[in-house]
Every structure is written in structure tokens, then in C-alpha cells.
Amino acid sequence: METKLYIDRTIDLVERCKLGERKAQYDLYRQYAKAMYNVSLRILNHAAEAEDSLQEAFLDAFNHIQSFRGQSTFGAWLKQIVVNRAINHLRSRRVEFVELNTTRNADDGGPDWADSEPYDEAGIAFDVERIRLAMQQLSEGYRVVLSLYLFEGYDHEEIGQILSISETTSRTQFMRGRKRLLQLLNE
Amino acid sequence: MKNNLERFIRDNREAFDADEPPMGLWARIEPGITQPEPSTGADPLADQVKLGFSSQTEAEPFRKPLDGKPFGSSQRGWNVNWWAAASVALLLLTGGFWFLNHQYGITEQPEVVAVSPTYAKEFVQYARLVDAKQAELKAMTVSNPALYKAFASDLERLERSYQTLKADLPENPNQETLVQAMIQNLHLQINLLNEQLRVIQRMKAQNNNTNEHLI
Numbered sequence: 001m002e003t004k005l006y007i008d009r010t011i012d013l014v015e016r017c018k019l020g021e022r023k024a025q026y027d028l029y030r031q032y033a034k035a036m037y038n039v040s041l042r043i044l045n046h047a048a049e050a051e052d053s054l055q056e057a058f059l060d061a062f063n064h065i066q067s068f069r070g071q072s073t074f075g076a077w078l079k080q081i082v083v084n085r086a087i088n089h090l091r092s093r094r095v096e097f098v099e100l101n102t103t104r105n106a107d108d109g110g111p112d113w114a115d116s117e118p119y120d121e122a123g124i125a126f127d128v129e130r131i132r133l134a135m136q137q138l139s140e141g142y143r144v145v146l147s148l149y150l151f152e153g154y155d156h157e158e159i160g161q162i163l164s165i166s167e168t169t170s171r172t173q174f175m176r177g178r179k180r181l182l183q184l185l186n187e
Numbered sequence: 188m189k190n191n192l193e194r195f196i197r198d199n200r201e202a203f204d205a206d207e208p209p210m211g212l213w214a215r216i217e218p219g220i221t222q223p224e225p226s227t228g229a230d231p232l233a234d235q236v237k238l239g240f241s242s243q244t245e246a247e248p249f250r251k252p253l254d255g256k257p258f259g260s261s262q263r264g265w266n267v268n269w270w271a272a273a274s275v276a277l278l279l280l281t282g283g284f285w286f287l288n289h290q291y292g293i294t295e296q297p298e299v300v301a302v303s304p305t306y307a308k309e310f311v312q313y314a315r316l317v318d319a320k321q322a323e324l325k326a327m328t329v330s331n332p333a334l335y336k337a338f339a340s341d342l343e344r345l346e347r348s349y350q351t352l353k354a355d356l357p358e359n360p361n362q363e364t365l366v367q368a369m370i371q372n373l374h375l376q377i378n379l380l381n382e383q384l385r386v387i388q389r390m391k392a393q394n395n396n397t398n399e400h401l402i
Contacts, residue, residue, distance in 0.1 A: 020222045029213055037208035051209050055216055062220045067269060126195040128202045150196050151203060182192065 007073075014074050017065050025062055032075065033058075036082045042147040043086040045136055050086070057085040079152065087162060090144065119182045126185070134184040142177030149174050306366045313373035320380035327387045338383045345376045 010031070016024035036057065040050040060081050061068075068077050135143060148154045148162065149170075156170040163170065196203065290308055321342070328335035349372045352365060359365045 022217075025217075025220060026213065029216065033208040033212065034206075035204050037212075038204040038206050041206055047206075047209075051212060054208065055212060055219075058216045059219045062216075121191050124191070126192065128199050128205075131192075131196070132203065132205070150193065151200070178192065 010074050011070070014065065014068065014070075017062065028074075029058060032078055035075075036078060039079060039082050039152060040086045042135065042151060043083065043144055044089055045140075045143060049089055053085045053089045054082065057082040060085065083148065083152065083162060087144070090140065119179045121182050124182060124185050130185055131181075134181050137184055138177060138180060141173060142180055145170055145173045146177045146181060306370065309370060310366075310373070313370065313377065317373060317376050317380065320377065320384065324380060324383055324387070327384070327391075334387070341383075342376060342379060345372060345379065348372060349376070 010028075013024045013028045013031070017028055033054075037050060037054050040054045040057070041047065044050045044053060057078075061078050068074065135146065138146065144163070145159060148159045149156070154162065156167045156174065159165075159170040159174075160167040165173075290311065324338060325335065328338070349369060352369045352372060356362060356365055356369075
């Protein structure tokens, strides 16, 4: 019941934003700013850049809100914009998401986890803050794929589209990044 | 125990969103928001238009910039294309609906279409025929209103039973039989109209003959 009210409220806000109502735009911003800032920050790993990227994303969203037709939730639609904006920022840093089947892109000093041996995670005590720190230590390529898959809930097909890489590359990148993350957590 | 990490993150997802967005970000966003044009407001047809597109379409505009093009440069272009695409889709939908409506009479016979789409086509054809013949009859009996009245009352009886059948349709358990009865009724109406038209034609021919005799 509460969820339904929440959804109705969002739909109502979106409709009012389409009419250009300032108050509704602010309310919608307030509702999503924190979650979206964290999405941006996880991808970019840089506070100032995350802020710029988020500003652009919100502007995109509000200025193109007419093209939102409710096929997904507004949150999912907005997140897509935030993610794409953040990826564009990464691209402007000239990070290449190369095919990792042939080359290795993890210059973070860790061993190469290309082998398919699963990492033994039975002994690891998970902790939110430690995972956050470990994510920040990952190389860019690993961090982005892990962030999109583990935190934003995209599947490998979607990640492939977002990053313009193949689904297999996304999968491989994820497996390696995941192992690296577990290794960092175990240190 | 392979997906410990995934499970932990899923269960603690909200705790990971710990960073607060910078103060004053809204103040930077607000001036950049353009006011929408009044005409592009709540479009009641917007939801129909989308039917012609895949579910990807909505997110598409925001994926384009990934080609490496700066986002701003492509904005204006896709805006125009979007409206063009929407117009085309709307045109197709309207056309498609008109065609289906002409064939099946969705607006004329909503009850029948709902119950039996297979009979709907037949229905519309007969109903149109009845209308056409009725108009013909009316035109031929302009000079003789009394005759038209007599004919019309015969037809009215059939029409009344047709309306009764139609009213029964929604709650009748054996809808197929009822629809068939309705079609039969329309058949009778057409036959009756045909007979009536033949009578009038014969009368006219007789009149002509007598006229010729008088001359």
C-alpha cells in the first residue's frame, strides 16, 4: 500500500514536471539526488566529477522528461541517464574498455585472475565500509562492471550495450573483478 | 555459498548509498532547466504512440552519446526525429484502427466484437446492407408515405427482436447461438427489404404501364 502511494506520488511529480512545474522538479530531485549521486560516484570514483556528471544527468532528465512514457519506472529511466553520463565522463578520461580476453587491463598490482577458479569467499566477513573501500581500490574497468552488475542491477547484456563491449567481455571482466575484490577484502 | 558477496550487497543495498549529494547542486541545475512548450504537455495519445516501438526506444536517446559524440550535439536531432516517428506511428495507428473498424465495426457493434470477433465481420456487412436497402426503400417511397409506413412497421418488428437479442448478449451463457440468431435476424431484415423493394418496383412498373395506356 505504501509502495503504491510512493509510486503514485512519483507519477504525479513526473506529470507535473512535464508541465514545467518548478516545485515538482525540486521534489523529484530531492527524491532521487542521493541515490543517483552514489551511482555516479561509484562509477567515477571522484567526487567533483560525480557532481558535474550528476548535474548534467538531471538537466538531461528534466529537459527531456517529455520522452519518458512510463515504460519503466522513473527511477530506472533516470538511472540510465545518470549511468550514461558517468560513462561519458569516464570516456573523456580516455579509459578504454578493451577486450580482456586477450589483454590484461588490471594494473592494480594484483595477480591476474583470468583463470576460472572460484575464489574461496567462505572465510570472508563482509562489511559495507570495507566493500566500499575495496571497490575504490579496484582498477577502473573492474570497478565500472562490478558497480553496474552488483549495485545497479544491470545484466551482462545491458552492461555490454552501455559500455559498447560484448556480453562475454562483460562477463569475463566481472568474474575477474569479483575475484580481485574478494582478494582485496581478504587482505 | 558461492554468491555470498552478491547476497550481502543485495541485503545491504541502501547502506552502500552513504554519500550525500553536494549542497548547492540543485542551485546549479535549476537555471539550466528549459520550460516545456505548452503544446507538448500531457498528450493523451502518447501512450498509444509508444505501442509501435520496442521497449528499448525510450532509453535509446540516452544511449546514443555512447558512440563517442558529445551528448549535447545530438539532442536537437533526435528530438525532431522522435516527433516525426511519433506522427508516423499515430498515422498508422489511426489508419489501422479505421480499417479494422470498417471491417469489424468495433464502434458500431462493440458487444458483438467482444463476444465473437469471428462473426463481427459478417455482422457489419449485413448491418450495412440493411442500412443501404432501408435508404433505398425510403427514397423510392417518397411519393407514397403510407406505403413506407406499412413497410417500416414490418421491419420494425424484426429490428425490435434484434435489439432484444443484442440486449441479452452480455449475460447469455450461450453467446454463440445468440450471435447466430442475430445474424439470422439480419438475414430476415435483408430478405424483407428485398421483398419490399421488389413490390415497389412492380408497382412502379404497373403505374408506368397504365400511364402508357392512358396516353
